[in-house]
Amino acid sequence: MGVAVMKLRNPPVNSLSLECLTEFTISLEKLENDKSIRGVILTSECPGIFSAGLDLLEMYGRNPAHYAEYWKNVQELWLRLYTSNMILVSAINGASPAGGCLLALCCDYRVMADNPKYTIGLNESLLGIVAPFWFKDMYVNTIGHREAERALQLGTLFSPAEALKVGVVDEVVPEDQVHSKARSVMTKWLAIPDHSRQLTKNMMRKATADNLIKQREADIQNFTSFISKDSIQKSLHMYLEKLKQKKG
Numbered sequence: 001m002g003v004a005v006m007k008l009r010n011p012p013v014n015s016l017s018l019e020c021l022t023e024f025t026i027s028l029e030k031l032e033n034d035k036s037i038r039g040v041i042l043t044s045e046c047p048g049i050f051s052a053g054l055d056l057l058e059m060y061g062r063n064p065a066h067y068a069e070y071w072k073n074v075q076e077l078w079l080r081l082y083t084s085n086m087i088l089v090s091a092i093n094g095a096s097p098a099g100g101c102l103l104a105l106c107c108d109y110r111v112m113a114d115n116p117k118y119t120i121g122l123n124e125s126l127l128g129i130v131a132p133f134w135f136k137d138m139y140v141n142t143i144g145h146r147e148a149e150r151a152l153q154l155g156t157l158f159s160p161a162e163a164l165k166v167g168v169v170d171e172v173v174p175e176d177q178v179h180s181k182a183r184s185v186m187t188k189w190l191a192i193p194d195h196s197r198q199l200t201k202n203m204m205r206k207a208t209a210d211n212l213i214k215q216r217e218a219d220i221q222n223f224t225s226f227i228s229k230d231s232i233q234k235s236l237h238m239y240l241e242k243l244k245q246k247k248g
């Protein structure tokens with residue numbers, strides 16, 4: 001039926017390393033150029049994790065040129081996903097913090113597994129960093145200004161039930177039904193003529209995408225100088241240590 005399934009596979013936690021981001025963007029571009037493909041189901045092959053978000057090791061202890069290169073690729077993936085002409089449905093089968101949530105938010109419809117261990121949200125403030133304006137814009141577009149304001153400041157990671165209530169996801173289903181539900185949602189969306197759906201999607205999303213497009217360079221510079229600060233590097237170090245200690 002012209003539907004591709006994209007499975008994120010970067011063990012152990014599907015963090016979005018530079019390599020992973022680049023491969024993702026290329027695969028998406030190929031699908032976009034394949035006229036037989038009308039829809040993509042985005043999911044994960046890592047058990048219990050949709051995506052741990054941006055790779056912290058790409059943002060810690062590197063040089064400014066690396067940060068700039070990394071951020072350019074983050075922007076590129078976001079612009080491709082958010083403005084895709086294809087129907088994107090995410091089958092969220094695990095934890096989805098920060099950049100993981102961003103991937104899901106780019107989709108036209110989000111189905112999440114009903115497992116309270118899985119959480120989703122833009123938790124950047126908990127790491128001592130700040131979600132950039134275009135993450136924020138997409139959050140506001142999805143859940144409204146007040147909920148986004150609160151969730152961004154608190155770095156809230158929502159359980160599936162909470163995410164459904166606030167509108168971060170569209171549907172919560174038993175874990176073993178996430179994929180079948182994503183497929184049935186896709187079938188419904190495929191019934192809409194592409195041209196009218198695409199023009200409508202473009203009308204809804206263009207201003208948000210253009211907002212980044214017109215200031216991509218400045219955004220890269222902001223990111224690079226922000227992430228290079230000693231205080232921010234210290235926060236990231238502490239967060240990485242906390243992740244390590246959780247194990248021991």
Ligand SMILES: CCCCCCCCCCC/C=C/C(=O)SCCNC(=O)CCNC(=O)[C@H](O)C(C)(C)COP(=O)(O)OP(=O)(O)OC[C@H]1O[C@@H](n2cnc3c(N)ncnc32)[C@H](O)[C@@H]1OP(=O)(O)O
Pocket residue numbers: 012013015049051052053054055056057095097098099100123124127129130131132222223226227240243244246247
């Ligand atoms: C003035 C304004 C200017 C603004 C400019 C912009 C500012 C910066 C914007 C940056 C935006 C950032 C977006 C992000 O996505 S940041 C990443 C956020 N992600 C997280 O907080 C998730 C962290 N991870 C977890 O919570 C858990 O790992 C998870 C629930 C995903 C899985 O738990 P589990 O118990 O299964 O696994 P472990 O915790 O043991 O992890 C296994 C190993 O993986 C490493 N790990 C985890 N997450 C990441 C990550 N995101 N990047 C890199 N590595 C990660 C973890 O450390 C473990 O490693 P080791 O095995 O070596 O210990």
